[in-house]
Amino acid sequence: MDGKGGILVISIEGLNKIFKSNKSNITAVDDLTLDINEGEIFGVIGYSGAGKSTFVRLLNRLEEPTGGKIVIDQQEITALNSKQLRVARQEIGMIFQHFNLLWSRTVKDNIAFPLEIAGVSKIEREERVQELIELVGLAGRESAYPSQLSGGQKQRVGIARSLANNPKVLLCDEATSALDPETTNSILDLLVDINKKLGLTVILITHEMHVIRKICNQVAVMEEGRIVEQGDVLDVFLRPEKPVTKKFVEQVMGTNDEDDGVAHLIDTYDSGKLIRLHFIGETTNQALISQVAKRFAIDINILQGKITQTQRGAYGTLFVQADGELSEINKAIDFITNETSVEVEVVRDAN
Template sequence: MIKIEQLSKVFKTANQTVQAVDQMNLSINKGEIFGVIGYSGAGKSTFIRLINRLEEPSTGKVIIEDQEITRLNKKDLRLSRQEIGMIFQHFNLLWSRTVRENIAFPLEIAGVSKAERNARVSELIDLVGLTGKENAYPAQLSGGQKQRVGIARALANNPKVLLCDEATSALDPETTDSILALLVDINEKLGLTIILITHEMHVIQKICRNVAVMEDGRIVEQGSVLNVFSHPKQPVTKKFVEQVMGKPEDEETEELFIQHSNSGQVLKLQFIGETTHQAIISQVAKKFDVELNILQGSVKQTQAGAYGSLYLLAIGEPETINQALAFIRETSVEVEVIQHG
């Protein structure tokens, strides 16, 4: 559906040259919610603005459904942008216009008749849950309601792609969850391809199936959310995973592991997908003369399934513990022995 090939953006000033996006390559499937995560300055907002050419690429290609966006002239680009909706962190609403008038604005620009505009706007107001707020002005709305207006406006021209640039970072956690649920609902009902830019890993966790991690203008890691969460490779990815999973290697937990490792072996079990439902601990306890004590653990849900980790203290004869480890490894649960100095 969307192909990004060798995409770069260089900003030049009198004093310096900044490589905001550096040779990016990416493929996004039609109809999926794809996440791009990075810290401030990673280049993710520049990247998303390159997709619809709000920023002009220095080099590279953006291809959407076999149409090379980066080669279109101004007239064709204007038409193509009608199929690419965009929502912003700070809403970008017209403050002198009502909810209805804000949503209708892109339809006016597209030359849609008044009757068609009214019908489409009413449909969108119902879709995003703003019934009863049609005649309110942005100043009379909450942050979540403003973002719902922004989403409705972005959907006005029946786009194929929806770009979300930090769409929830200005919202409180409860409102964030409601907006994410709305995006999932829109994705399912309309079959939209959604590209979601964020610096918050829990946003990726909740609604994305695939994710790319950006740092210094480059994609440093990408894959399914389950795989990236369970096997983060890059330091920046590990930091993001810690946002939702916690950091088991902090001083307090490290001391706990060291303390208990004197009386047994500290094991780390990793569960992915259906394995989170396996009663592996009780199975091991029944089969082997090993005492298992839970030290720490967590399980999180993603759109593609659950994943989590569990730290155990295994007490028993070394040979028996090794047999138990071999049994666990025969399942789809991953296990490792945590060593401490």
């Protein structure tokens, strides 16, 4: 068990990867320590060169670590010999950015390939392949070749193939980066469905914060080979601490553009108070503005706002101008502060 009561499925301690050359050494992963609970969709995000793809390849030893320890499902991966590692990898599925399909094989034969390697009988293979084809939504495409499939369909084949041996962990290395936004969303929905149906632990590597926002429970932010920030996705979105994390949050929330827009709007109002309301979780669905307008003798103008969803709940920001008697405005602010879970910040007081 970990400190929060979850069951640990992956424990990483002091993980290092140094690429050596004649001219210099490059540290891709630097003393990385991380615990991941069973059944989580855990996101690892970083810009290009942060070390995230090297990190995920270290987990199943597609890259050999320079140092450190990796334990997956109580088995120390870093201590296994070649034969033991081949067996252990059957419980660690992996999907890739560019699909890595066998172009001379059909959909059905691509999915069956890991089962052939594992020595599964033909009858069992065919039964398992059909189950997976249904699971990933490729019924009717069994005999198609990769060249006849769309990008999303190719990735569905990759996902089905990665699940062939009933793994406990699924590693996703930039699995949606080569796809358009609509296809990306369908693949992310599929991963959530698989996570729920199979209880699979998913580790998702990406440079796109909207991918983290949409499906992850926990997130670790990587920079220069290290984890610089980590936590519940909603908490990280609400209170990003490091500059790199703030940049990622801005990708989704458009924070800079939003603030710039409000700065322009401020000049058009010379009375009342400009207020920023911060909604978290269930409060995003409350008709708060309507309640306040009915309860207090003030006018409320909505200037700008945005609400977004995460796996842990919704959050959002709303800028409003409250106009009227100062005493009534203050009563309204006190009501929101003390009677709701909405956070209030007075951005400008023109009274």
